[in-house]
Amino acid sequence: MTKKKKLIIILASILAVVLITVAFFGNTIMNAVIGNTLGRDLPQLTGEPEVGKWYAVDVADTVSSDGSKWQGYFRKGSENKVLLYFYGGGFSVNDFTAARSMDVEGGFYNPRLGKGLNVMTYAIRKWGIGNSADDNMFKDWTFIGVPYCNGDFHAGTGDKEYTALDGSTKTIHYHGYTNYRRLITKIFHYVSSSPNQLVVAGSSAGGFGAAILADDAIELFHNPKNATVLVDSSLLINDHWHDIMANEWKNTKSLQ
The missing domain is CATH 1.20.5 (Single alpha-helices involved in coiled-coils or other helix-helix interfaces)
Structure with a gap:
C-alpha cells in the first residue's frame, strides 16, 4: 500500500x-x-445595576411577534459611552412570510426569544463586540442589546392578521420599534441619556434596524457630538420597502 x-x-x-x-x-x-446562554444564565435587572455586569431586562408592554415575552440585554459601563446593538434574524413582509416563521423548516423570521437569540447574545458578550477583553475598545462602554423577534427590521409599530398554515387566523405583532424605544426608556433610569459617544450598530436584519433607526436613536440620546452608525451585512433590494414599512409593519412616517 x-x-x-x-x-x-x-x-x-x-x-x-x-x-x-x-x-x-x-x-x-x-x-x-x-x-449557558445569555437570557438563561443572566439575572433580571431589578435594582441598581453593577458596572460591568450583564443583565436581562424585562420591559412592560413589549412582545415578540407571536405575542410571547420580550426582553432586552444590558451592561452598564464605567464610561459615559453607549453601544446600541440591534440583532438580526430574518424578516416578514407579507401574509406568506408571516405564516412561515422559523418554527417551520425554511422559515423566514425568528418569532420569539429562544435558543437562536440566546446563543447569539452569548457569542456577542463572550467573543464578539460586547466582550470584556482588554483590547476591546468597547469593554467599558454601556452595552444595550436589542433582540429581534418581530420580523420587521426593528421598525414596526402595529399588528397584522394573517392566515396560518393550518387555515386559522393569527396575528403577527410587528412591535420592533415599540420594543426598542421602551427598552431604551427603561435603561435611562440607570445610565445617562446624554453619552459622550454613541455607536448604533447591527448585522443582517439588525443592520437594517441600525440604518433605519440611526437618526431616531441619535435624537433619543440627545444628539451626542460623537455618533457612529455601523451597518454590517445588510443588503436586500426590493422596490416595495416603503409599502412594506407603511402597510405591513405600520411603521411611523418619521422613519419611512
Missing part, C-alpha cells in the same frame, strides 16, 4: 470518527452551550 493511500485511509477514518461523534453527541454539546 502506498503512503498516499495510507494517508487517505487515515484521513477518512478521522472524518468518520468526527461524523459519528457529531451524530451521537451533537445535540448534547449544543444543549450544553445553550444551557
Whole structure:
C-alpha cells in the first residue's frame, strides 16, 4: 500500500470518527452551550445595576411577534459611552412570510426569544463586540442589546392578521420599534441619556434596524457630538420597502 493511500485511509477514518461523534453527541454539546446562554444564565435587572455586569431586562408592554415575552440585554459601563446593538434574524413582509416563521423548516423570521437569540447574545458578550477583553475598545462602554423577534427590521409599530398554515387566523405583532424605544426608556433610569459617544450598530436584519433607526436613536440620546452608525451585512433590494414599512409593519412616517 502506498503512503498516499495510507494517508487517505487515515484521513477518512478521522472524518468518520468526527461524523459519528457529531451524530451521537451533537445535540448534547449544543444543549450544553445553550444551557449557558445569555437570557438563561443572566439575572433580571431589578435594582441598581453593577458596572460591568450583564443583565436581562424585562420591559412592560413589549412582545415578540407571536405575542410571547420580550426582553432586552444590558451592561452598564464605567464610561459615559453607549453601544446600541440591534440583532438580526430574518424578516416578514407579507401574509406568506408571516405564516412561515422559523418554527417551520425554511422559515423566514425568528418569532420569539429562544435558543437562536440566546446563543447569539452569548457569542456577542463572550467573543464578539460586547466582550470584556482588554483590547476591546468597547469593554467599558454601556452595552444595550436589542433582540429581534418581530420580523420587521426593528421598525414596526402595529399588528397584522394573517392566515396560518393550518387555515386559522393569527396575528403577527410587528412591535420592533415599540420594543426598542421602551427598552431604551427603561435603561435611562440607570445610565445617562446624554453619552459622550454613541455607536448604533447591527448585522443582517439588525443592520437594517441600525440604518433605519440611526437618526431616531441619535435624537433619543440627545444628539451626542460623537455618533457612529455601523451597518454590517445588510443588503436586500426590493422596490416595495416603503409599502412594506407603511402597510405591513405600520411603521411611523418619521422613519419611512
